[in-house]
Amino acid sequence: MKNQIFRISKEEKEELKNKLLKEKYFVSEIESEVLKDNTSFLTKFSKEFCFPYVVTNFNALNDYMMDLDWLNNELGYVLIINNFNKISCTSYNDTIAIAESNFSGMIRWLYYWEEEITRVTGYWNEEKQIFENGMSPRKFDIYLVD
Structure with a gap:
């Protein structure tokens, strides 16, 4: 399994989303317009991924996004960002912060x-020289919709 970022059309999105939901993946769909500033970005992710608490910084966001136990999904997660080509920020500083913090975090x-x-x-098995008994890898793909 290779987790990836894909760019797709609106038409492809509907078919893909229906397929993933039918297969029981957790699918979150957000509009890029709400990502115009850090507060909007953090609040939207808190709601979409049902965080136990609203996050107020990127460290907390990353902690939650690398947990997600409360979603009880063994298959994986998919994030769909609509109108990705229309992301606009209210200031240059917000644009830089989103680019550096948010998207590098997503990767x-x-x-x-x-x-x-x-x-x-998991834990390190010195004798076998491998990690054992860890959670299984899961799908986490991001789809950027034009």
Whole structure:
């Protein structure tokens, strides 16, 4: 399994979303317009991923996005960002913060759910020289819809 970021059309999105929901993946769909500032971004993710608490900083966001136990989904997670080409920020500083914090964090989530989760949740077997008994990797794909 390779977690990835894809760019798709609106037409492809509907078919894909229906397929993923039918297969029982957790699917979150957000509009890019709400990502115009850090507060909107953090609040939207808190709601969409049903965080136990609203997050107010990117460290907390990353902690929650690399947990997600409360969603009780063994298959994985999909984030759909609609109208990605229309992301606009209220200020240059917000644009830089979103680019540096938010999107680099998203790439980290892909890797975490693909591979790192087995090491973080398991233990090192010195004799076998491998991590054991960790949680299984899960799908975490991001779809950017034009």
